[in-house]
């Protein structure tokens with residue numbers, strides 16, 4: 694678990710699901726060469742820029758991810774979530790996110806819609822604010838920006 698506190702009141706939980714601990718050596722042609730530690734470092738730097746506090750957790754176990762989501766209640770105001778393969782299978786994670794009702798952005802390193810058909814369905818997307826998929830590690834950084842903008846009530850369109 695990595696926690697960075699930038700002295701602000703906005704707290705975000707970053708949740709990595711199964712097999713993401715293998716990043717770097719796991720199918721690099723699909724997921725890229727960055728390790729999870731390197732991605733977490735990039736996220737920590739982005740959180741500093743955005744002046745938010747992030748708590749990062751990874752688990753290979755569905756129940757632990759459900760518990761982490763429950764524990765976010767009262768601690769964090771939003772969730773950045775890459776549920777990995779559980780995206781396509783886990784009603785329990787979807788129900789946990791719906792249950793705590795914290796704004797959630799779903800992210801994926803790969804573009805799940807350009808891959809096998811079983812990856813095209815996400816149980817999480819219907820209850821998420823939105824989904825960012827296909828930009829490698831940048832999906833996480835873009836997702837964090839989108840979540841923080843939402844939590845801070847920025848309307849990007851109104852800035853134009």
Ligand code: DQA
Nearest residue numbers: 712775777778801802803812
């Ligand atoms: C993933 C896509 C999922 O289909 C896959 O099971 C993963 C990683 C991604 O980040 O591209 O584990 O969530």
